[in-house]
Amino acid sequence: MFDIVGLLILAALATFGAWLITRARRAKHGAVKWIGLVLSGVMTLAFTLAICVALFGYYKLNFPRGPAVVEVKVAGTPEQLARGARFAAVCAGCHSPDGKPPLVGRNFLEGGGPPVGTMYAPNLTPGGDIKDWSDGEIIRAIREGVHKSGRALIIMPSGVFRNLSDSDVQSIVAYLRSQPATGATTPPAKLNALGAFLIGAMLPTAVQPAITQPVVMPAEGTSPEYGKYLVSVLACTECHGENLAGRPPGGLGPPAGPSLRAIVPNWTAENFIHTIRTGLDPSGRKLAPGMPWKEVSAFASDDDLSAMYAYLHSLPLNPAR
Numbered sequence: 442m443f444d445i446v447g448l449l450i451l452a453a454l455a456t457f458g459a460w461l462i463t464r465a466r467r468a469k470h471g472a473v474k475w476i477g478l479v480l481s482g483v484m485t486l487a488f489t490l491a492i493c494v495a496l497f498g499y500y501k502l503n504f505p506r507g508p509a510v511v512e513v514k515v516a517g518t519p520e521q522l523a524r525g526a527r528f529a530a531v532c533a534g535c536h537s538p539d540g541k542p543p544l545v546g547r548n549f550l551e552g553g554g555p556p557v558g559t560m561y562a563p564n565l566t567p568g569g570d571i572k573d574w575s576d577g578e579i580i581r582a583i584r585e586g587v588h589k590s591g592r593a594l595i596i597m598p599s600g601v602f603r604n605l606s607d608s609d610v611q612s613i614v615a616y617l618r619s620q621p622a623t624g625a626t627t628p629p630a631k632l633n634a635l636g637a638f639l640i641g642a643m644l645p646t647a648v649q650p651a652i653t654q655p656v657v658m659p660a661e662g663t664s665p666e667y668g669k670y671l672v673s674v675l676a677c678t679e680c681h682g683e684n685l686a687g688r689p690p691g692g693l694g695p696p697a698g699p700s701l702r703a704i705v706p707n708w709t710a711e712n713f714i715h716t717i718r719t720g721l722d723p724s725g726r727k728l729a730p731g732m733p734w735k736e737v738s739a740f741a742s743d744d745d746l747s748a749m750y751a752y753l754h755s756l757p758l759n760p761a762r
Contacts, residue, residue, distance in 0.1 A: 443499055444558075447634025451492045458485030495634045498641030502595060502632065507587030508651030512577040517615040524609065525616025530739035531675060532613070535562045535596075540735065544617070545569075545624035549596060557636030560596065561627045568622035579614050585649045593648045595640060603649050604673040606658035663744050668752030671745055675737060677701070685756065696731030705753040713750040714743055 458481050465477025515521070529542050536544040546564035550557060563569055570589070571579055578589050586599030605613075632640070659666040672678075672685070680698035682688040687700035705713060712723040720727060720734045728734055741749070 443503075444495075444633045444637065447637075448492060448495060451488050451495065451634060455485055455488035455492065458482075458488060461485075491634075491638055494641040495637040496641070498632075498637035498639070501593055501640060502630070502637070503592055506591040507581065507585055507593070507648045510575065510577040510581050511652075512575060513580060513611065515576045515611045515614045515618070517618060521608075521612040521615035522619055524612035525614070525619075527740045528609065528613045529616055531733075531736050532565065534733050534736045536565050543620050543623045546627050555635065555639070556633070557639060558630070558632040559628070560630045560632060560636075562596075563627040564624045565617050566620040566623045567618065568624050569627055571617060572622070576611075576614050576618075579617065580610050583610055583613065584652055587648055598676050598679055599649045601674065601676045601679060603652060604656070604670070606656045606670075609658060609674070610656075661744075663747040663751060665748070665752040665755050667745075668748035668750065671741070671749050672752055675740070680731065685753070686759075696729065698729070698732070701753050702756045702758050705750065706756075706758070708750075710747055710750045710754075713753075714746045717741065717746055 461481035462478060462485060465474055465481055468474040468477055526542075529544060532544055533540050533542055535549075536546055538545070538547040544565035546562050546569065549560045549562055551559075563571075565571060574582075574589050581587050582589070582594060582597070582599075584599055584603045584605055586594045586597045588594055602610075658670050661667055676695075678685065679695045680688060681701050682698070685701045687703075688697045690697040708716070708723055716722050716728070717734050717738050720732070722728065
């Protein structure tokens with residue numbers, strides 16, 4: 442994925458700016474000379490920098506090499522399939538055009554936004570690329586953000602999913618394998634120079650350090666410890682900030698969410714469960730459009746939501762800096 446035409450246009454503009462510098466230097470009028478030098482210099486620097494950032498974006502898309510695959514063979518037990526099906530409701534937010542299984546993939550950039558090209562959430566049914574992937578390669582993609590080829594999976598929230606326990610990530614793989622082969626192979630991403638520039642400037646790579654130790658989740662139940670685990674793997678921090686104290690708007694990525702530390706302690710557990718089940722807060726207001734309450738509700742039992750509430754309710758209002 443490389444936009445030769447877009448990069449050549451940027452190079453031509455940078456070259457034009459350099460030519461204007463030579464013209465400005467020949468000006469006899471002092472004011473014209475210095476104004477011309479400043480404006481043409483800024484133009485040249487800006488387009489040269491844009492080329493460098495876009496090339497860095499293409500590098501992040503195409504060339505990083507992640508950790509080696511740790512081969513695992515997932516058993517595919519009924520218990521794994523049932524647990525994995527619950528996580529599929531969360532995955533469907535990105536990997537399904539209607540937010541529901543099957544996970545046939547979709548174009549992330551369809552339906553609005555800046556004209557940066559196309560980038561797809563892949564088809565995760567056996568009709569897509571994963572039919573040629575090993576279980577270990579799928580697990581590496583989920584938790585470490587690495588494609589089978591070794592390149593980075595941009596947008597994949599592996600910084601969150603690396604918290605998935607070994608048992609849960611294997612359950613997800615078992616479910617993905619169990620789906621009917623639907624849809625087609627995912628088209629390759631095609632980002633223009635603007636898209637590469639935005640990725641180079643603003644979007645971090647999804648590649649995570651290798652997971653070398655077993656990851657074990659707390660016992661299921663209503664404890665704050667299990668609630669903390671669920672909050673960590675359901676990507677709450679993506680919108681609400683790393684410490685759940687809110688995230689300011691702006692930049693690429695998920696929508697900014699408010700501080701859960703400030704909101705949830707003012708609710709009862711029943712308020713919290715009702716909000717996730719209905720998309721309406723205790724005062725009857727609809728949750729912000731970016732809040733994936735339907736996906737969370739489809740995944741979580743009442744006990745799960747009680748555990749999440751117990752954890753969020755235990756957090757101090759002002760996190761330590």
